[in-house]
Amino acid sequence: MSNWIEVGQLEEIPQQGSRVVKTKGFDIAIFRTINDEVFAIKDACPHKQGQLSQGIVHGKKVTCPLHNWTISLESGEALGHDEGCTNVFTARVEKGLISIDLG
Amino acid sequence: MKEKLVVIGNGMAGMRTVEELLKINPELYDITVFGDEPYGNYNRILLSPVLAGEKTIDDIMLNTMDWYEENNIKLHAGKRVSEINRIARTVTASDGLVEEYDRLLIATGSKPFMIPIPGHDKEGVIAFRDIKDVDIMLEATRNYKHATIIGGGLLGLEAANGMMQHGMKVTVVHLSDTLMERQMDSVSGKMLRNSLEEKGMDFRMEAQTAEITGNGRVTGINFADGTSLETDLVVMAVGIRPNIELAQQAGLHCERGIVVNDTLQTYDPKIYSVGECVQHRGDTYGLVAPLFEMAKVCANHLAQMGIGLYQGSVTSTKLKVTGIDLFSAGDFTGDDTTEELVIQDAGSGLYKKLVIKNNCLIGAVLYGDTKEGAWYFQLMRSAQDISDIRDKLLFGESHLGDSGHGGDHIADMSDETEVCGCNGVCKGDIVKAITTEGLFSLDEVRAHTKASASCGSCTGLVEQILESTLGSDYETPESKPLCLCTDHPHEEVREAIRKQKLTSIKAVRRALNWKTEDGCPACRMSLNYYVQSAWHNEAQDDPQSRFINERAHANIQKDGKYSVIPRMWGGMTTPDELRAIADAAEKYEIRDVHLTGGQRIGLYGVEKAVLPKIWKDLNDAGMVSGHAYGKAMRTVKTCVGKQWCRFGTQNSTELGIKLEELTWASWMPHKFKLAVSGCPRNCAEATIKDFGVVCVDSGYELHIGGNGGIKVRATDLLCNVTTEEEVMEYCAAFIQFYREDAHYLERTAPWVERIGLSRIEDVVVKDEAKRSHYAKRFHEAQKISQIDPWKERSTNGVAAHEFTSIKVINA
Incomplete structure (x- = not known):
């Protein structure tokens, strides 16, 4: 089942940056890459719940500000030799409008 | 269709090249590998610990059969290539199998040299080169009593030690009067021999083998002087020869090795060669670090990146015999143009000799205490001017004035000793990762274990563990690249930014052929700082390349x-x-x-x-x-000075305020702290600050390069001045020189140690024109920089998106 929710315009997020969608249970980080691809993952690093939205975005990856774990924006998985995974939400952009599927 | 790359040789050099190539461009080639031995690629330099029973074959495998499959590499293990046809661009294996190539990589390594004396082909006469040899030696330890090693070099002594561990009586026969004479001088060679004799090893020095005797199997050796020795096994370890037969047959130009240029191409540009089989600028190499440097350059060219040249290597050696610490590097014999620094203490088994030429360290032999080996090696490779630290050089890095981790000795550390305090990594974890994961470099250890990946203060220790675990040199990069996205070190990047007037991160990446599209956190933060530091008027800040x-x-x-x-x-x-x-x-x-x-x-x-x-x-x-969050000027700490204190000599608070007004809101390579103390009692602790002022009756002492953090370091006294105006001028010049010269994330303490106090004196104290130039540049930059970032955001609406969520969903 899908549950698409509009969250905002692409321009509202800086390239290589992130903004947060607040929900009742947890925060979701919406990322915009240098090529304007958009990804949505739970705003909590699998390591120690650091806010990934506050990290540095490079390629399709983000590096957590707390202890430098690097997380794939596509899979939510920790890269390199770290192990762990955070939730991924499907995101799409239509005519500049970002929506995410809360499922 | 993909081009075909064929690799002849499934050893460390060939596979390292393939690994480097896969990292840069995994899709470029269909790769086929031929290997003589019926295994995957293993770590040949760890065969000695296998022989000594300290490791197993499985421990030293670098690439298992699965690895080849996962990377779609066709491996012909146990097949020897017998012919290269350069016209048809094919190789033929001894069983008739033919493979075509577009590019060929020859990595056939070397062959042990067998002295062609009578009897050298008898049963029980072997070399020490591969797993098969180790098997024969281990077999011998079960059935025979006495082994003889011909050759008292590195490999011979490791073989001898290994056999002795299994209870065999071992005699080492050596032609020269000094063991390991290519790595040791006569003093350290003698100390080594004494230690090994104490362990029970026998030596026949200055002995020339004339004949190996026995009926079918070896039973003894006759020497040229008429004496003889009974033995059940002879291991020849007298050197290696580049394995060049195949290349010679194919008509490639060979001398001692296969001759290659700085891009590792042979005289046929379709054919590359790396490893022990090559001859580069007249030199051949038999150690692993040069092979890895070659592999990196070769892979770059195979991937058509076209950057990187191999320009030869300085090598170091460490003997892998448990309980014996020995390190040697560079030119340790010296000549009329060199000077020597020596410590010799036979009683405690300690010997250190450093060879210096033109104020640079060019060679070192250490015996008994090798913990400074990595540091000396780094000094040699970076050709750093050592005149400022010459009087402390022999005593090592830990005597340079910091009280960090320097005093620890790796060999004495238990496996449970915590090495990395930030991430809780113990020595045993690191050693295990190095051996089981096949790691060779600091970066690899950081990626696997996180050791030294946070504050970095244990980097030296981790390098020592790498060195002591791998023995023969581990991989120390000549000059460290800025990050994994580039091969250029910090200096080259900064120079390009200045010379080519690069004013954005993107421009730097384009001009220097960055390997990644938009960099990594390390280079983004560095480059953002570098472009602004060089071009404060023109460069735009990139907030997305700043830490949160x-x-x-x-x-x-x-x-x-x-x-x-x-x-x-x-x-x-x-x-x-x-x-x-x-x-x-x-x-x-x-x-x-x-x-x-x-x-x-x-x-x-x-x-x-x-x-x-x-x-x-x-x-x-x-x-x-207060900029307490930035790589920036943080604080000026003061005492109350002569306003209140009965000992105060100058107005330290007022001077502190002036300094803070001068320097606030300035970005730096790392955080930067100042202090002003009103008298030599130094209550403001000015002598552990990046820039400290100690007021004295006659004026002001200026101190630089102190640190009260990770490694406590007291400042160096830069100079004395008499007026507050001079303090301000010298401070501005010092800061600007630091800002334009230091690496990003390098604090003043390690920076001062790296470039030397005298260089800073040259710029800030001795040369009025330079001082004024740097001070002026600092003032110019400050005009743009001194805006309160809080007010910009609290009142002027800058970066509003940073502080608000894009959407709130009440579900």
Whole structure:
């Protein structure tokens, strides 16, 4: 089942940056890459719940500000030799409008 | 269709090249590998510990059969290539199998040299080169009693030690009067021989083998002087010869090795060669680090990146015999143009000899205590001027004035000793990762274990563990690249930014052929700093390439909340300021109010969205950002000086305020702290600051390069001046020189040690024109930089998106 929710315009997020969608249970980080691809993952690093939205975005990856774990924006998985995974939400952009599927 | 790359040789050099190639461009080639031995690629330099029973074959495998499959590499294990046809571009294996190539890589390594004396082909006469040899030697230890090793070099002694571990009686036969004469001088060679004799090894020095005797199997050796020796096994370890037969047959130009140019191409540009089989600029190499440097350059060319040249290697050696510490590197014999520094203490088994030429270290032999080997090796490779540290050089890095981790000795550490205090990594974890994962470099150890990946203060220790675990040299990069996205070191990047006037991160990446599209956190932060430091008028700041603290102008805490620390000029405050801070703390329900080490007040646990509001309140009371979150000028700490103190000699608080007004809001390679003490009692602790002023009756002492953090380091005295104006001028010049010269994330303490105090004196003290140039550039940059970032965000609406969520969903 899908549950698409509009969250905002692409321009509202800086390239290589992130903004947060607040929900009742947890925060979701919406990322915009240098090529304007958009990804949505739970705003909590699998390591120690650091806010990934506050990290540095490079390629399709983000590096957590707390202890430098690097997380794939596509899979939510920790890269390199770290192990762990955070939730991924499907995101799409239509005519500049970002929506995410809360499922 | 993909081009075909064929690799002849499944050893460390060939496979390292393939691994480097896969890292850069995994899709470029269909790769086929031929290997003589019926295994995957293993770590040949760890065969000695296998022989000694300290490791197993499985421990030393680098690439298992699965690895080839996972990377779609066709491996012909156990097949020897017998012919290369350069016209048809094919190789033929001895069983008739033919493979075509577009590019060919010859990595056939070397062959052990067997002395062609009568009897050298008898059963029980072997070399020490591969797994098969180790099997024969281990078999012999079960059935025979006496082994003889011909050759007292590195490999011979490791073989001898291994056999002895299994209870065999071992005799080492050596032609020269000094063991390991290519790595040791006569003094250290003698000490080594004494230690090995104590362990029970026998030696026949200056002995020339004439004949190996026995009926079918070896039973003894006759020497040229008429004496003889009974033995059940002979291991020849007298050297290696580049394995060049195949290349010679194919008509490639060979001398001692296959001759290659700086891009590792043979005389046929379709054919590359790396490893022990090559001859580069007249040299052949038999150690692993040069092979890896070659592999990197070769892979770059195979991937058509076209950058990188191999320009030869300086090598170091360490003997892998448990209980014996020996290190040797570079030119340790010296000549008329060199000087020697020596410590010799036969009683405690200690010997150190350093060879110096033109104020640079060019060679070292260490016996008994090798913990400084990695440091000396680094000094040699970077050709650093050692005149400033010459008097302490022999005693090692730990005697340079810091009291960090320097005193520890790797060999004495238990496996449970914590090496990396940030990430809780013990020595045993690191050793295990190095051996089981097949790691060779600091970067690899960091990626696998996190050791030294946070504050970096244990980097030296981790390098020592690498060195002591791998024995023969591990991989120390000649000059460290800025990050994995480039091969250029910091200096080259900064020079390109200056010379080519690169004013954005993107321009740098394009000009220097960055390997990644938009970099990594390490290079993004460095480049953002470098372009602004070089071109403060033109370069634009890129907030997305700053760490969150500098983007949010507050320190992120472990729970995602932030801290707020207003500036208090020179550590002075007023009742009004204190009242405003107290009001803000109550209004925003601040849980913790804390006094910082730099004489400031910190408010902890602030939600990000609240930051602009609390800044507004503090702005209204006249306060600005304290930059306690940035790679920036942090604080000027002072004592009350002659205003109040009966010992005070100058007005230290007023000078502190002036210095803070001069330097506030300046970005730096790393955080930067100042202090002013009113008298030599130094209550403001000015001698552990980046720039410290100690007031004296006659004026001001200026101190630089101190650090009270990770490694405590007292400052160096730069000079004495007589007026406050001079203090300000020297301070501005020193800061600007640091800003334009240091690597990003290099504090003044290691920077001063790296470039030497005399260079800083040259710029800041001795040359008035240079001092004035740097001071002027600092003032210019400050004109643009001195804007309160809090006010910009609390009042002027800058970066509003940073502090608000894009959407709130009540579901």
